[in-house]
Amino acid sequence: MAKLFFKYGTVFSAKSLNLIAAAYNYEIQGKKVLLLIPAIDSRSKGAVSTRAGLSMPAELVGPKSNILTIFKKHLKKKENIDCVLVDECQMLTEKHIDQLREIVDTYHTSVICYGLRVSYTLELFEASERLLALADKLEEIKTICWFCNDKATHNLKLLDGKPQYIGNPIEIGGLEKYLPVCFACYKNPKL
Numbered sequence: 001m002a003k004l005f006f007k008y009g010t011v012f013s014a015k016s017l018n019l020i021a022a023a024y025n026y027e028i029q030g031k032k033v034l035l036l037i038p039a040i041d042s043r044s045k046g047a048v049s050t051r052a053g054l055s056m057p058a059e060l061v062g063p064k065s066n067i068l069t070i071f072k073k074h075l076k077k078k079e080n081i082d083c084v085l086v087d088e089c090q091m092l093t094e095k096h097i098d099q100l101r102e103i104v105d106t107y108h109t110s111v112i113c114y115g116l117r118v119s120y121t122l123e124l125f126e127a128s129e130r131l132l133a134l135a136d137k138l139e140e141i142k143t144i145c146w147f148c149n150d151k152a153t154h155n156l157k158l159l160d161g162k163p164q165y166i167g168n169p170i171e172i173g174g175l176e177k178y179l180p181v182c183f184a185c186y187k188n189p190k191l
Contacts, residue, residue: 002108004101006089006131008117009141010152010180015114017050018141019085022112031082034074036061038091040170048087061092067099071107081109089115090125091170097130104136114141119169120157120178145182147190152180156189163189 009015019035026033035048035058049055059070074081084103086092100111113135117128124132132138145152156179157164157171171177181189 002104002110003136004104004131004134005110005112005137005139006128006135007112007114007139007141008128010116010143011155011178012051012180013141013143013152014050015141016048016087017052017054019048019087019112019114020050020054020056022083023048023056023085026083032074032079034071034081034084035059036067036070036084036086038088039063039065040091041088048085058087061096063093065096067096068102071103071109075107081107084109084111086111086113087115089113089131090117090119090128091115092127094126094130097127097134101134116155118154120155120164121166121169122154123169125169143180145185146179147185148182150182150184153183154181154186155179156181156186158191161191163191 023033023035035056037048037058037060039060039062046057046060047055048058061067103109104111113131115128116125118124143152157177
């Protein structure tokens with residue numbers, strides 16, 4: 001039975017690596033996957049990529065894109081989509097999440113979304129909040145805190161080596177900007 005999954009974790013919890021592994025598992029079984037990534041992620045260049053050097057092409061989803069239209073385009077090409085995999089789903093809109101839900105319900109195709117639950121400002125992303133409301137299954141992808149050995153639960157943003165707690169929740173960046181931390185280290189980072 002098709003389901004909508006939200007697999008969330010902090011920065012550097014290998015969400016993209018998990019997505020590529022899932023895509024690979026489908027493809028070695030001769031099944032077709034549709035990979036999507038938000039166009040706002042300027043690092044993507046139309047691909048899901050990992051820090052481990054793995055990469056797979058993905059369709060870009062802009063703020064005004066209709067994911068149903070993208071999905072139906074593949075169906076018109078006589079491509080049977082067995083699963084939709086979405087990277088960096090927190091950068092999508094609420095409307096996009098509703099469209100993904102419709103793919104599950106109307107086309108009986110599972111959708112697996114990978115992304116962050118909350119921003120470094122401790123705010124739920126619009127898309128993540130919608131996924132928490134609509135997903136059939138929630139799964140945490142775990143990693144450890146940058147400063148201690150506790151489970152990382154939050155994202156710490158650094159600017160010139162100093163913690164930042166306010167600002168635009170969606171700012172593209174990697175290890176030069178964000179660290180996975182437990183809540184204690186989020187409040188009092190051991191810098």
